[in-house]
Amino acid sequence: MIKVFGHTAPDTDSTGSPLIWAWYLNEVRNTPAQALLQGEPNTEAAWMLSRWNLDKPEIFSDVAAGDQCVIVDTNNPGELPASINDADVIEIIDHHMLAGGIKTRAPINITIRPLACTATIMHDLIGDDMARMPEGIKGAMLTCILSDTLEFRSPTTTAHDRAVAEKLAGELGVNVSEYAAEMFAAKSDVSAFSEEELLRMDSKEYELGGKQLRVSVLETTAPQVLLDRKDALLAAMPTVAAADGADQVLLFVVDILNEQATLLVPNDYVKQVAEKSFGVSVQGDTVVLPGVMSRKKQIIPVLAV
Amino acid sequence: MIKVFGHTAPDTDSTGSPLIWAWYLNEVRNTPAQALLQGEPNTEAAWMLSRWNLDKPEIFSDVAAGDQCVIVDTNNPGELPASINDADVIEIIDHHMLAGGIKTRAPINITIRPLACTATIMHDLIGDDMARMPEGIKGAMLTCILSDTLEFRSPTTTAHDRAVAEKLAGELGVNVSEYAAEMFAAKSDVSAFSEEELLRMDSKEYELGGKQLRVSVLETTAPQVLLDRKDALLAAMPTVAAADGADQVLLFVVDILNEQATLLVPNDYVKQVAEKSFGVSVQGDTVVLPGVMSRKKQIIPVLAV
Numbered sequence: 001m002i003k004v005f006g007h008t009a010p011d012t013d014s015t016g017s018p019l020i021w022a023w024y025l026n027e028v029r030n031t032p033a034q035a036l037l038q039g040e041p042n043t044e045a046a047w048m049l050s051r052w053n054l055d056k057p058e059i060f061s062d063v064a065a066g067d068q069c070v071i072v073d074t075n076n077p078g079e080l081p082a083s084i085n086d087a088d089v090i091e092i093i094d095h096h097m098l099a100g101g102i103k104t105r106a107p108i109n110i111t112i113r114p115l116a117c118t119a120t121i122m123h124d125l126i127g128d129d130m131a132r133m134p135e136g137i138k139g140a141m142l143t144c145i146l147s148d149t150l151e152f153r154s155p156t157t158t159a160h161d162r163a164v165a166e167k168l169a170g171e172l173g174v175n176v177s178e179y180a181a182e183m184f185a186a187k188s189d190v191s192a193f194s195e196e197e198l199l200r201m202d203s204k205e206y207e208l209g210g211k212q213l214r215v216s217v218l219e220t221t222a223p224q225v226l227l228d229r230k231d232a233l234l235a236a237m238p239t240v241a242a243a244d245g246a247d248q249v250l251l252f253v254v255d256i257l258n259e260q261a262t263l264l265v266p267n268d269y270v271k272q273v274a275e276k277s278f279g280v281s282v283q284g285d286t287v288v289l290p291g292v293m294s295r296k297k298q299i300i301p302v303l304a305v
Numbered sequence: 306m307i308k309v310f311g312h313t314a315p316d317t318d319s320t321g322s323p324l325i326w327a328w329y330l331n332e333v334r335n336t337p338a339q340a341l342l343q344g345e346p347n348t349e350a351a352w353m354l355s356r357w358n359l360d361k362p363e364i365f366s367d368v369a370a371g372d373q374c375v376i377v378d379t380n381n382p383g384e385l386p387a388s389i390n391d392a393d394v395i396e397i398i399d400h401h402m403l404a405g406g407i408k409t410r411a412p413i414n415i416t417i418r419p420l421a422c423t424a425t426i427m428h429d430l431i432g433d434d435m436a437r438m439p440e441g442i443k444g445a446m447l448t449c450i451l452s453d454t455l456e457f458r459s460p461t462t463t464a465h466d467r468a469v470a471e472k473l474a475g476e477l478g479v480n481v482s483e484y485a486a487e488m489f490a491a492k493s494d495v496s497a498f499s500e501e502e503l504l505r506m507d508s509k510e511y512e513l514g515g516k517q518l519r520v521s522v523l524e525t526t527a528p529q530v531l532l533d534r535k536d537a538l539l540a541a542m543p544t545v546a547a548a549d550g551a552d553q554v555l556l557f558v559v560d561i562l563n564e565q566a567t568l569l570v571p572n573d574y575v576k577q578v579a580e581k582s583f584g585v586s587v588q589g590d591t592v593v594l595p596g597v598m599s600r601k602k603q604i605i606p607v608l609a610v
Binding site: 092094095096097098099100101102103104105106107108109110111112113114115296301 | 404407411419
């Protein structure tokens with residue numbers, strides 16, 4: 001049984017893409033495969049599962065030597081099971097920069113494309129067999145693309161991501177803007193989470209000038225709900241940083257509809273990073289960054305200190 | 306101008322694939338690109354250039370920060386220019402195991418497939434635009450596939466490599482067995498090379514039990530020509546190993562037509578490796594390994610000490 005999984009702290013693409021690829025392996029390639037999750041899916045991903053009547057993939061914690069694995073939506077060992085380099089990785093499908101830590105013992109299929117979404121790459125790899133895809137898996141594919149592109153607002157969006165999503169929506173009879181509004185409402189409903197959970201919900205590690213940063217993003221259509229918890233979020237940052245072996249937490253609250261991010265500024269170090277990276281002047285403990293929506297395209301590449 | 310290049314000590318695939326992809330970028334994608342070589346092509350690759358009236362790509366030694374590069378037929382930093390991680394690698398097309406040393410700063414196109422030949426992968430990526438490919442580039446593509454598959458004899462050969470080569474041969478009006486015989490005669494003409502050059506001609510570094518090995522292969526239709534130079538080859542091994550920072554040189558003379566390899570056995574260490582890896586009993590300073598033709602499939606995976 002091939003194990004198909006994405007990154008830790010599964011978002012919609014890391015929940016949907018394993019389901020898409022496990023379907024493809026099982027039904028098209030006649031190769032037994034199982035979608036798995038490294039942790040609970042986020043609220044948007046959970047909404048997707050319920051909306052399309054998909055079973056939640058089993059949650060697992062590590063792989064064993066010899067396990068056949070397909071890695072999707074990441075290639076970063078820091079976001080993968082601890083024993084990943086002992087397992088038998090047979091395929092990687094991803095849309096992130098090459099992190100450089102995965103090795104294989106033989107040539108395998110690796111498909112990395114600078115597209116907004118893993119599911120878009122899978123659409124292309126599946127090709128004519130898309131005709132056999134059931135509605136639920138197609139719905140997952142559409143949701144992944146709308147999630148990763150923030151309904152085509154993110155600068156990571158390519159014309160191809162958009163074309164695939166619009167084709168799928170047409171086939172499913174889904175109105176994209178109404179559907180995306182429901183998705184984003186689900187993603188924005190974070191009332192059940194503690195501040196510590198919010199800081200880790202969509203977070204990548206990044207080294208900057210010798211310091212280890214947790215670069216966290218919360219995409220929402222209701223930023224005020226999060227900003228109302230600002231003091232508690234600021235207070236939780238040192239705890240989360242210490243527990244996770246990081247020096248600082250940068251939290252960007254991304255306002256999907258107004259296409260801007262608000263960075264929380266807990267201290268002079270983050271103030272300096274904000275001013276150097278984004279050319280802004282920071283007053284107080286938040287700063288608004290107009291147009292900033294993508295960690296991959298607009299945050300990580302410009303971070304400076 | 307995008308630089309397109311393969312590995313050091315360029316063989317046919319690492320000479321032909323840069324030409325194929327530079328043609329594709331220039332003529333199909335309208336993106337200026339230049340094929341380059343890390344050293345003189347081997348005799349088979351030189352024969353290919355002459356046979357199809359292709360200009361020999363310029364030889365270069367390093368890349369500079371900011372150079373846009375497409376890496377083909379390798380992903381191993383040990384086979385790439387020293388400054389590769391300072392350059393701007395924009396694409397990788399390869400059929401080797403993931404070595405794990407290349408990092409990128411953004412998502413790029415990476416296509417690795419467990420096929421016999423990089424040129425086969427390019428055939429698939431080029432798709433319908435194959436119709437626009439000129440005869441010379443098509444000839445290079447055919448030569449790469451016949452070279453890497455040893456005219457479909459190597460166990461790395463897939464049905465797809467074979468189908469693509471046969472399609473190309475049909476379009477070019479080339480008789481595959483006559484053509485391959487000419488290619489292999491060119492590859493087998495190594496009279497101009499010193500023993501040191503022969504030991505480095507088609508060589509990969511490999512670590513085994515803490516020792517650094519140079520695993521060298523010479524594919525030939527005239528093995529006796531090489532075996533007649535056995536004493537000089539054995540004598541050159543310590544010099545090459547010392548100069549290249551290796552502990553041992555393993556030289557496999559692959560007899561293409563009889564589908565076997567002869568391993569030279571300079572000392573007890575190599576004797577032990579041969580016996581443990583291939584289950585043979587070694588008498589004297591050579592051992593014949595029936596059926597062994599592929600370093601990737603039949604040598605590297607079984608090496609033991």
